[in-house]
Amino acid sequence: MASTSATIDLPVPPARVWQLIGGFDSLPDWLPYIPASVAAEGGRVRRLENADGGVIVERLVAFDDAARSYSYTILDAPFPVTDYLSTLSVHEVPGLPDASRVVWSGTFTPAGADEAEVTALFHGIYTDGLAALRDTLAA
Incomplete structure (x- = not known):
């Protein structure tokens, strides 16, 4: 099993960041390389x-609005x-109530590919x- 994560601190309150990214079907609102998302199975x-x-x-497998976090699995993809x-989560930055720390992390098993290459793919x-989230919030 391999894993990777990325973190960014933003000068935006966590509630505002979560309002933008907390909907499982909201990727097109802040991620330019995903222009379309269609929800099914009641949004799951x-x-x-x-x-x-x-x-x-x-597929959404966990959602915690109070903790500002959700987790999902891939059902079908070219990866x-x-x-x-x-998991995508939004946290307060300690000592900075008007700042957010956003963490996007994943675990996976490479299938027919080099672990370092797959890890680099998801890290990217x-x-x-x-970075797109930062740019969207700054606009």
Whole structure:
């Protein structure tokens, strides 16, 4: 099992960040490389489409609004992994009540691919995603 995570601190209150990213179907609101998301099964499954028309299907497995966190698995995607579990969470920055720390992390088992390459792939997705979140909030 491999894992990676990315973290960003933002000069925005956690409640505001969570309002933007806390909906499982909200990726198109802040992630430019995911322009479309269609919810299914009462919002517990999302069908994402990337800018190239590729499809990723994910299932929500845990949601905690009070803790500002959700976790999801991949049901279908063009990624060489199995047993994927990712969590997106928003925390207060200690001593800075108007700042947020956003963490995007995942664990997975590479399938037919080099572990370092797959880890770098997801680390890039998380890092680029958090940079897009920063840019969206600054706009």
